[in-house]
Amino acid sequence: MGEGVLTDAYARRDGALYCEGVPAEEIAREAGTPAFVYSASVIRDRYLKLTGALGGVPHRVHYSLKANSNRAVLKLLRQMGAGVDVVSGGELFRALRAGFSGRDIIFGGVGKTERELREALQADVKLINVESEAELRLLSHIATELGVTAPVGFRINPEVAVANAHAFIATGSKGHKFGIPFGDAIGAVRTALKLPNIRILGLDMHVGSQLSTFDPYRAGLARMAELASEMVAMGTTLKFVDIGGGLPVSYGEGASDPDLDNYATLITPAIKALGAELLVEPGRFFTAASGVLLTRVLYRKQSGGKTYVIVDTGMTELLRPSHYSAYHLIEAVKPNGARLVADVVGPVCETGDFLALDREMDDVAPGDLVVIHTTGAYGYVMSSNYNARPKAAEVVVDGDRYAVVTARESYEDLVRLEQDNPTWRTA
Numbered sequence: 001m002g003e004g005v006l007t008d009a010y011a012r013r014d015g016a017l018y019c020e021g022v023p024a025e026e027i028a029r030e031a032g033t034p035a036f037v038y039s040a041s042v043i044r045d046r047y048l049k050l051t052g053a054l055g056g057v058p059h060r061v062h063y064s065l066k067a068n069s070n071r072a073v074l075k076l077l078r079q080m081g082a083g084v085d086v087v088s089g090g091e092l093f094r095a096l097r098a099g100f101s102g103r104d105i106i107f108g109g110v111g112k113t114e115r116e117l118r119e120a121l122q123a124d125v126k127l128i129n130v131e132s133e134a135e136l137r138l139l140s141h142i143a144t145e146l147g148v149t150a151p152v153g154f155r156i157n158p159e160v161a162v163a164n165a166h167a168f169i170a171t172g173s174k175g176h177k178f179g180i181p182f183g184d185a186i187g188a189v190r191t192a193l194k195l196p197n198i199r200i201l202g203l204d205m206h207v208g209s210q211l212s213t214f215d216p217y218r219a220g221l222a223r224m225a226e227l228a229s230e231m232v233a234m235g236t237t238l239k240f241v242d243i244g245g246g247l248p249v250s251y252g253e254g255a256s257d258p259d260l261d262n263y264a265t266l267i268t269p270a271i272k273a274l275g276a277e278l279l280v281e282p283g284r285f286f287t288a289a290s291g292v293l294l295t296r297v298l299y300r301k302q303s304g305g306k307t308y309v310i311v312d313t314g315m316t317e318l319l320r321p322s323h324y325s326a327y328h329l330i331e332a333v334k335p336n337g338a339r340l341v342a343d344v345v346g347p348v349c350e351t352g353d354f355l356a357l358d359r360e361m362d363d364v365a366p367g368d369l370v371v372i373h374t375t376g377a378y379g380y381v382m383s384s385n386y387n388a389r390p391k392a393a394e395v396v397v398d399g400d401r402y403a404v405v406t407a408r409e410s411y412e413d414l415v416r417l418e419q420d421n422p423t424w425r426t427a
């Protein structure tokens with residue numbers, strides 16, 4: 001894992017934090033707080049670095065939309081040449097709305113509904129990664145009904161050891177809910193060969209997120225190669241080998257950004273040997289470091305010998321600290337030079353509503369603008385309206401220009417779907 005290979009769009013000028021060419025203060029004044037801000041250049045830069053590193057083999061990058069699915073970010077990646085990886089009908093809808101066409105889209109997910117499978121076939125997606133024999137049978141049935149052929153990849157569980165920052169983001173070890181258990185994979189292929197309107201195109205794995213080493217890719221690819229040779233012996237040809245996402249990012253706690261050359265060196269020979277096109281599905285890697293969450297300090301409080309910094313954002317906008325014990329670097333936009341140790345907490349009525357515990361950080365006072373770093377992935381997309389909190393605004397910065405790309409929700413938005421006069425039926 002290398003250091004300093006990727007650009008950082010957030011730097012200080014005259015002591016104040018900028019995103020690319022725009023002062024954070026100005027964005028907060030215009031968009032209000034809390035607001036997510038994403039740097040376009042970080043996303044573009046990472047896309048170019050990854051496709052550059054993988055240049056030795058035929059490949060396509062399918063951005064995992066679940067990390068950050070706003071239309072501006074999707075359009076930016078589409079313009080770079082990326083495809084997408086979607087895991088629900090809603091994500092498929094978002095992808096199509098952002099201008100992706102079926103051939104740009106991989107559809108995955110452990111619990112696809114009949115409706116979602118139908119929508120994927122109707123959108124003529126490039127690949128549907130199936131996770132069980134039951135799903136395969138349902139897909140064959142729907143494809144036959146629609147008179148189309150379903151493009152199938154087998155998401156297998158390679159059952160490899162995965163070391164992640166948190167157990168909730170490991171997905172490719174024995175006993176996880178994801179994928180077809182390794183020992184059942186050939187049986188599923190045999191079933192697929194007998195089913196009508198199924199075209200076998202590939203193998204897929206996604207071993208986990210925020211991988212701290214690349215060993216799971218190596219081990220997973222070796223297991224995929226075992227299956228591939230059996231599949232070829234059974235008369236199938238593999239067009240795609242999809243190795244999922246999982247590229248880690250540095251959250252500023254000592255972990256570093258991935259060394260893409262190492263990643264490519266490890267993967268390339270295996271892909272060449274398989275003679276297939278490589279598909280990769282990174283999410284976090286593209287957007288996490290592009291984003292910050294801007295928030296204002298509301299209060300400072302002492303309680304039980306502890307200092308609390310109470311800000312206007314919390315678990316409703318950024319769930320990662322309480323859900324994954326995740327670390328996010330927190331800084332004052334204009335530091336005064338002093339430091340403090342505090343719990344940084346939000347306004348939500350939950351003890352789990354924190355952004356940092358016992359954190360040594362810039363001294364801040366009510367009214368100060370604070371930035372929570374590396375929040376461009378699994379931030380806004382995991383946000384909720386708990387405590388009837390309207391969702392935050394999203395802003396994209398590109399050079400010295402910026403735009404609010406998702407407006408802040410209003411109170412009216414919170415109740416829009418409630419029925420004024422519900423229709424009561426009698427059973």
Ligand SMILES: *Cc1c(COP(=O)(O)O)cnc(C)c1O
Pocket residue numbers: 064066067085087108109206208209210244245246247281282283284285
């Ligand atoms: C979540 C997910 C990804 C993206 O993971 P990152 O860690 O954000 O790169 C890719 N593929 C699948 C199938 C996923 O579920």
